[in-house]
Amino acid sequence: MSGRVLTKAGAVLGLGLLLSVPGLCLGKPPGRTPVATTPHFAFHSDFDTNLNDALISAGLAKKKIQPALFRSGPETACFEKLPSSHRHGWEGAVAYYAEIVSPKDAFAREQYLVRAQLAGFDGELKKDEDQQYVAIAAGFRAAAAPAYRACRWAAQDAANRAWIEDLKTRLGPTEQRIAGRLEQLYANAWDTLPIDVDVVQTVSWSGANSVSFDPKGGHLLISVENPSVAAVEVVFHEASHLLMLRAAPLRKALDGAAKAANWRLPGDLWHVVLFYTTGEAIRAILEEGGKPAYEPMLHGIFARGDWVGYRSALESEWRPYVEGKKTLDEAAAGLIESLRKARPQ
Ligand SMILES: [Zn+2]
Incomplete structure (x- = not known):
């Protein structure tokens, strides 16, 4: 890419x-x-x-x-x-x-x-x-x-x-x-x-x-x-914005978890979560059945040094939600707790 x-x-x-x-x-x-x-x-x-x-x-x-x-x-x-x-x-x-x-x-x-x-x-x-x-x-x-x-x-x-x-x-x-x-x-x-x-x-x-x-x-x-290889993610990334407006369930879950932890939510976190959620969901489906590996756009963003501070918390706490192994509230609480420890305010 x-x-x-x-x-x-x-x-x-x-x-x-x-x-x-x-x-x-x-x-x-x-x-x-x-x-x-x-x-x-x-x-x-x-x-x-x-x-x-x-x-x-x-x-x-x-x-x-x-x-x-x-x-x-x-x-x-x-x-x-x-x-x-x-x-x-x-x-x-x-x-x-x-x-x-x-x-x-x-x-x-x-x-x-x-x-x-x-x-x-x-x-x-x-x-x-x-x-x-x-x-x-x-x-x-x-x-x-x-x-x-x-x-x-x-x-x-x-x-x-x-x-x-x-x-x-x-x-x-x-x-x-x-x-x-x-x-x-x-x-x-x-x-x-x-x-x-x-x-x-x-x-x-x-x-x-x-x-x-x-x-x-x-x-x-x-x-x-936008190159063809990323086009499916690009169009669904933008469409995902419509599912994550200010009062949408994912925004509320992040806001609620931050409030419960008395931690100020970074202004860009919801967008990183959107990138991660849509990118990983698409990767999992595109790679099914042994199809060639797909690299979500967020990997490239991390690679150039942006948002890297969120990476380990997303991988450990948010990935289980995308994989269906945790509930939304559990994942939001885990993500906020992990970030709060790493970035005390
Ligand atoms: Zn976006």
Whole structure:
């Protein structure tokens, strides 16, 4: 597994904004037809979502004075032949994104609102200024669209579809069993299936993330740069976030055990537990019947020196839960006790 992937997957963001918004709901925009659907996932290769992703990356590159789409790479020659109206449309959009959208966190308002609109969750746009903001961003995307369509979209769409097709094949025989095992381990169930997954080039530095547009279900963004071998874990890792929201049974078990031990829960522990639980559950199923060994993403994160302080406690106290040898409460209490001894506060 490459360092890039470990960097991206290892830093997968937790759920950011959890907004419950009845109210205006315009439904999903036309063209949101998935390119593939499995029992748990509806995979999209959506033009506007990919254009948005490309503009976020190009805006960031502009800020950092780094190579960017249409300024370097194979698409440059195509771009340079476009009419100046198309080229300036793209450049204007990149300039807007560089100032307004790209520098913000993936869950900050500027990116979150656009994502919600593109995914068809218009109910998240609660205020007039939200509607105005996404309309401005959409206007810039419209200006950038001819260049993106002419010089990039066909290749991006093909890459997205190939990645999805490969993942669909990998999921095939194991999807239902992995999903069932995860619902059991998280003592929770996905409330809306299939979960929408938009596949794009970059996503962000994390390579994948998830949000919950309550009450309509989750939305995952996944980068095609995640290698195929890790794709099953990447998509189920993000889906696991939906089973481990703040009030979910695993979060409550960890919170309760920490409270009982009068120990302050480290803010990142739940995410490490998520990585471990989903990664190990998937490893066990993928390796059944003597199939080749699978190395969960967390191993790579440990290998680069992150979260290693949690490793022995997870192996000794949490593994028995994943293997069905301890109850959730026993494992949570054991994990907290082991960490408390190792890290007195
Ligand atoms: Zn995560």
